Amino acid sequence: MHPVSHQHHTTYVHDATACEECDLLIPATPLEVGQASCCPRCGHTLSRHLPQQELRPISYGFAALIMFVLANAFTFMSFSAKGVGQEMTFLQSITTLVDEGYLFLGAVLSLTLIGLPLVYMGSIMLVLWRIDKDLHSNALRSLGRLLCRIKPWLMVDVFLVGVLISLVKLMGMADIKMGLSFWAFVGYTVLLIKMISSLDQMWLWQRLFGPTESREIDPEAGALESGLVGCHICGALSEVGSHSCSRCGGKLHARKPGGLNRTWALLFTSAILYIPANVYPIMDTVFLGDDSPSTILGGVVLLWAMGSYPIAAVIFFASVVVPLVKILALFWLCYMVQRGNVTSPLGKLKLYRMTEFVGRWSMIDVFVVAILAGLIRLDNLMTIYPGPAAVAFAGVVLITMVAAMSFDSRLIWDLQQGERERE
Numbered sequence: 001m002h003p004v005s006h007q008h009h010t011t012y013v014h015d016a017t018a019c020e021e022c023d024l025l026i027p028a029t030p031l032e033v034g035q036a037s038c039c040p041r042c043g044h045t046l047s048r049h050l051p052q053q054e055l056r057p058i059s060y061g062f063a064a065l066i067m068f069v070l071a072n073a074f075t076f077m078s079f080s081a082k083g084v085g086q087e088m089t090f091l092q093s094i095t096t097l098v099d100e101g102y103l104f105l106g107a108v109l110s111l112t113l114i115g116l117p118l119v120y121m122g123s124i125m126l127v128l129w130r131i132d133k134d135l136h137s138n139a140l141r142s143l144g145r146l147l148c149r150i151k152p153w154l155m156v157d158v159f160l161v162g163v164l165i166s167l168v169k170l171m172g173m174a175d176i177k178m179g180l181s182f183w184a185f186v187g188y189t190v191l192l193i194k195m196i197s198s199l200d201q202m203w204l205w206q207r208l209f210g211p212t213e214s215r216e217i218d219p220e221a222g223a224l225e226s227g228l229v230g231c232h233i234c235g236a237l238s239e240v241g242s243h244s245c246s247r248c249g250g251k252l253h254a255r256k257p258g259g260l261n262r263t264w265a266l267l268f269t270s271a272i273l274y275i276p277a278n279v280y281p282i283m284d285t286v287f288l289g290d291d292s293p294s295t296i297l298g299g300v301v302l303l304w305a306m307g308s309y310p311i312a313a314v315i316f317f318a319s320v321v322v323p324l325v326k327i328l329a330l331f332w333l334c335y336m337v338q339r340g341n342v343t344s345p346l347g348k349l350k351l352y353r354m355t356e357f358v359g360r361w362s363m364i365d366v367f368v369v370a371i372l373a374g375l376i377r378l379d380n381l382m383t384i385y386p387g388p389a390a391v392a393f394a395g396v397v398l399i400t401m402v403a404a405m406s407f408d409s410r411l412i413w414d415l416q417q418g419e420r421e422r423e
Contacts, residue, residue, distance in 0.1 A: 018223035018230025064191035080220040093374040128296030162367030205234035266403035281387035319365040
């Protein structure tokens with residue numbers, strides 16, 4: 001089966017689907033350019049009709065690739081103190097971690113800043129470039145599924161904020177200059193974000209393989225109670241019991257496998273790692289032979305004492321408050337669902353959305369450590385090394401992200417349905 005070619009219309013009709021957050025059935029909806037389709041029950045955005053969806057992502061992606069090459073071609077940052085200087089390239093923030101034996105952190109940075117973004121950009125550009133040409137349907141499906149799965153793990157914007165925080169940390173002790181690669185990386189980040197926001201997932205699948213079979217649905221019923229299951233990747237509806245989606249080939253589950261048990265296990269793991277992440281030093285500063293280890297809270301206190309109140313607040317919020325609140329919020333959501341609590345489903349869903357959105361930003365401190373360790377390598381004056389807490393803290397952030405992804409928000413609305421049936 002080859003991609004289906006369609007005429008370009010100002011009106012785009014997205015397929016009947018099921019909301020991936022509350023499972024409500026949504027009928028096929030016509031959208032004009034600039035309009036979005038949202039779930040009437042929970043407000044989740046299902047699809048957007050964006051202008052020039054075939055051309056814009058390709059142009060943004062090509063420009064982002066150029067910026068990425070430039071970001072690796074010149075000096076990223078330079079540091080000088082007391083007549084001694086050091087320059088750092090973008091890749092040195094990763095290679096320094098590997099040289100110091102922090103292979104896990106090096107792998108995390110390599111994937112989130114280089115590997116996955118390049119795969120994402122390349123996949124989108126290839127799919128859209130070949131959208132009206134012959135390309136094997138299985139290859140298209142594989143690339144499309146890959147795009148949807150790696151999108152949450154792109155963290156170039158978080159790294160950029162980490163660079164700015166590192167800049168503020170160092171300004172009081174040395175002369176810092178931003179190289180050409182830094183400005184290229186800013187362009188790379190902006191263009192990648194623009195590329196992601198210029199493509200609608202549901203439109204892409206419909207454009208590749210055409211609309212799904214029309215169905216008579218009850219717009220006030222849930223998919224599961226109607227004997228249907230919505231694909232989380234392309235939005236197509238299938239009968240309950242189907243093993244894979246007929247359009248994208250993704251595995252189908254009426255509810256995420258593992259139930260709450262998987263989320264519970266991940267949360268307990270992250271809670272255990274949260275302790276060493278805050279007790280052990282996240283970095284060691286060696287200044288004129290004097291070793292000064294610093295914990296996350298110690299770094300916040302130091303920034304506060306230096307008068308960098310906004311940066312201290314950002315680090316405290318992102319590295320201390322957010323991981324803890326996210327763990328507690330997910331614990332509470334799992335407990336409420338397991339207890340069968342049916343009150344305020346929309347409030348619970350909004351809390352869940354918040355945990356999903358803020359989780360990745362906790363990686364800021366890990367990126368700050370990587371930047372400082374890569375830049376400050378003045379052997380006779382001052383050197384910064386990553387501390388053992390950096391690995392534990394990265395584990396907390398990544399595991400809580402996976403825990404949030406494994407939690408099925410549709411379980412919240414299943415309780416409402418069960419309550420209505422008992423009545």
